[in-house]
Each structure stands twice: as structure tokens, then as C-alpha cells.
Amino acid sequence: MSYAIIETGGKQLRVEPGRFYDIELLHVEPDEQVTIDAVLLVQHDGEVTIGQPIVAGATVQGTVMRHFRDRKVLVYKMKPKKKTRKKRGHRQEVTRLMINSISMNGSVIADAPIVDSTTETATEE
Numbered sequence: 375m376s377y378a379i380i381e382t383g384g385k386q387l388r389v390e391p392g393r394f395y396d397i398e399l400l401h402v403e404p405d406e407q408v409t410i411d412a413v414l415l416v417q418h419d420g421e422v423t424i425g426q427p428i429v430a431g432a433t434v435q436g437t438v439m440r441h442f443r444d445r446k447v448l449v450y451k452m453k454p455k456k457k458t459r460k461k462r463g464h465r466q467e468v469t470r471l472m473i474n475s476i477s478m479n480g481s482v483i484a485d486a487p488i489v490d491s492t493t494e495t496a497t498e499e
Contacts, residue, residue: 376484392486
């Protein structure tokens, strides 16, 4: 099992090929490819490559699935004995990113499994 730790949106995230992750909003249209160069660590077959601060030549390829708004976070401020209350809500803009592959120096070291969507259906006899 191979994985990488990337930095996007000011946060660090452990990613694996074939899985999707919700990250901060990327200004890219859905179904477009995204290349992330800020790779902090790559693990492949027990071999760990750590960057200082990033791994040179490592990239992570992904596809933007969709954009949406995350769950509402309520912020409630109250000062006791003063009759002062503030209730505010916030919904963060989020991008769902499907990780396709992890590459080192131009060669793909981990790739998402290919799902065959053209499965044959049983024909009537």
C-alpha cells in the first residue's frame, strides 16, 4: 500500500490512490485534472521518502469530482449577566478530489485500480 502526505489549503493530508478526499476549495472546473506538487512524504513498498520541506520530483495527480458546501458550523458567543448573545453560522466551500496516482521523478509508483464499467449483462436466451 502506497500513500503520500500532501499540503493543500494550509492543511496536511494523507492520501492514497483510488480514494476521494474533501479539501479546501480549488478554483478548477469539475472533471478536470489537478497536479499537486507540495508532497511532504511518500511511502511505497516500505520505502519512505521524506522531503525537506517537500519531496523533489514527487507529484500527486487527482480529478475534481464536484464542489459543494460543508456542514454548518455554529458560533455562539455569550457574556453572562449582560444579556449579550450572538449566534452566527458558517458553511465552508469544499472540493471533492479523487486521487488518481502518485508519481516520483516522472514515473508512476502508485495508481488507482481501474474499474471496468462495461460489465456484461446476462442476455436472455
